[in-house]
Amino acid sequence: MRVYVRPWRVVVQIVGVAFVACGAVPSWGSCVGDCDSSGSVSVNEIVRMVNVALGRQAVALCSAGDRDGDGRITVDEVVAAVDSLLRGCSPSPTPTALQPTPTATEPTRQCGNYRRERQVFFGDLHVHTANSFDAYTWDVRTSPADAYRFARGTPIALPPLDAAGNGTRLARIDRALHFAAVTDHSEFLGEVSLCSTPGSPAYDTLTCRNFRRGFAESQLDFGARLSVRRPQRASEVCGTDWQRCLQVAGDVWERIRGAAAQAYEPCQFTTFIAYEYTNALAGSTLHRNVVFANDRVPPPVSVFEQSTPQGLWRELERVCKQNIAGCDVIAIPHNSNESTGRMFTVEYPGASSIEQQREQASLRARLEPLVEIFQHKGSSECFGGLSSVLGVPDEACDFEPRRRGALEDCGEGMGQLGAAGRGCISRRDYVRNVLGMGLLEYARLGVNPFSFGFIASTDTHNGTPGRVAEYEFQGHRGSAESTPEGLMGFDELGDTPVLFNPGGLAAVWAEENTRESIFASLKRKETFATSGPRIVVRFFAGWDLPPNWCDRADRIELGYAHGVPMGGTLAEGAGAPGVPAFAIAAEYDPGTPEHPGTLLQRIQVVKGWVEGGNAQLRIYDVAGSGDNGATVDLQTCTPTGPGFTRLCTVWHDPDFNPEAPAFYYVRVLENPSCRWHVYACNQLPPDQRPPACTDPTLPRTIQERAWTSPIWYLPG
């Protein structure tokens, strides 16, 4: 008899599961399975419920799991709890406040080295490993775990590979990072694994064989698939329903998560689970790095699931923010300098009313609080000599441009093939102009869709986060940039890697080195970008910051108490109308004993505002001096001349107009130093130097720099 009872029970349970899973019992409002009344259901709570259901534990341990109150936990109640886990419990209203105040988001203290006044942490939020399709074709075999180890100081071996498949060039970071995120391309995670695993059902397909032949050979079936309006996977590899690739991608994603979890050491080193969404419509860069707050993450979204950025945001909002309790996420756009006007378009697809436009604008603002303003493929701040931008010329914009030569100026329009270093130059490719577009939209909608804070990162495809030193740049694209010719000549696609650079760093002001604290900094934009050096900068704006702020021992406390930090919004002054004070302090990067840092030259404030319905721009030198005579010896790369280890000032805007919405960001410039290719050329015997070494159109010196997130002034 007993033998027969069990299958029946199983059948009843399976029917129960099917019944509930199919939604025949409609959604439950309460939070089934929230054993600890935390407002969300965790996997641990599900495990506890199952234990109760199996009689291993008492039902009292999770009375919230016993929905019908019958003193038992049944399978359908477990399924209900799984539902709560996936969708979250009763959704709580999300406040739409434009700028959360620091006190409102102050995370809980976990570390002995917690600092209420916040401390600076340097990191890299754009790192590719062997899971990225392009990195793999450049013989990169670095795993996410290797990349995190590299960030903390462990050397790794870079391509070219020897006969045994090991790298042959040693790379080591000069100084450990505080945080990092591996951001492999979410597209092709499964394909890369299938095509590189002998014996997989796709291994011998033509697509995979081309993939293994190299980057140029794989372009047609990989890179090129990302640049069409409706991207499709290769069914030869993935099957017609793509399931094969999605399944394998799931396993790879699990390993990426696992590596981030293992490498995260709260208080010392923070990792984030992340990926890169690689939309390359019309050969232009519409890429975003998607970074999660913690380990509550949905599967990665690729351009094959969501072919537009709007689709990506909606999907992230729906799946992460609404369906998974505790999940939080941001998307960080990068390389608008290659987007030929396509990254930051003022358009609201499908919106038929102002209300709907406003909704889309705030979704964008919510999900994209930051922009990566600088990296391996150049600066996206501004473009030297771009005509018809309202405002004064800015010679400091001639800094690591991604594209050069006779490029078509497409005004505020669009072009194509920016990702290949071609296409037209659009005003919208540069963040400075986009901030102005944001103010115009703010005036129109009351919502600013482009209120970006700034970070920089490397975009290394070698799995070498924070490898930013100019003096020994080893390339960021595996074997493709492993020789002087590869690094300074032309690449397989006719692009010119000598225009690339070692990339920059992301810096945050955070209470402590934990995921909670750093992610909160990213969201409130208390961040700055550097072109590589560890320059440190504070930036506050307030109505009554004292004129002697620079010398006050309590200046940081004063900054927070009487002003807003970088990334914040200054509201109209209460009482008597005045002029806001901008308090700025910067310290140089001392470098290392072997490679000392470069002294600071000056601090600039870049101001943008709206007047007469137009976005305007002005640059102010506020501390230091642009013509201090400092220079660098191009043979030895030794700098000479005066400069500053520290600069500090309290600046008042001489053109302040209380009626005009404005943004202000700070640029800290170093004295001139050698560009990376000059170091590389100097290390070669003269007869072995590639033509780039004597190219007069290529600048030999650069001024490394830091950019703070803007502070906005929004009257009314």
Add this chain to the structure above:
Amino acid sequence: MRRLARLVLREPSFWFFVVAASLLALWHAVVPKTHTITIGPDEIGALERSFVAQWGRTPTASEREALLADFLDQELLWREGLRLGLDRGDPIVRRRVVQKMTFLLEASASGPPPTEQQLKDYFELQPERYRLPERVSFQHVFQPRENNEHATSSNVASPTPTLEELRRRLEAGEPPETVSAPFLRGLRWTERTTAEVEATFGPAFLAALRKLPQGTWSEPIPSAFGWHLVRLEEWRPPELPSFDAVRSRVEQDWLDDERSRARVEGLRKLRQRYRVVVEPTVTDSEEASASSSFGVP
């Protein structure tokens, strides 16, 4: 067999069931099927909450009505769609159900929660996973080097004090913050790794720090920034944290391990219940043989 049949045919309750079944069949054939959709306070509550989440206010009466009507429309379509089998072959539905099953598998196959002893054993088996690096706590007072110092209109007022003066003020009990020149990277360094200290102040500074006695203000120590008077507070060598200090991390790691073990085990068991047939779709026999050996043990 024939006796059994006769026995059954003679049994009145058999005929009762036959008649009942016929009536039921007739009923179903003649009377059109209706199903019940119940919209209870739970559903209404959930609809209202998601409205509040989206719009930041409670719905008005007419909006509420529209919400319910919309919910009902969707429920009707959902149920009819299920009846027609539209969920089959849908990758999104499939992924969601797979996700739920994975959770169930991870949950149902795992054993009781770990005992304290199990966690301790787990912790002691792999101490390196939890070892803390060497850390140091110190305070310092900063004095920039003359030649690189930038004079703003506000900071030229007082002549630069000598380091001896600063030391005297510190020893007289003045707080370091007011004695020191401003230093953006912080005057109090607590439980920072030696790697972090070296990255900021340089190796010579770290070496000097290692020689300092605890609790007194040092002689000036140089760095690339200038001079530092340092008071060492504590050195903590690389150490294994106490079990209690990392207990929650250990528990999480234990559960993660258990869960992935449960998933693998659960999938292995499921696999035994299915016969997997891989039909070669291409004539390439090489690929066909490769397929059959992939992913299926």
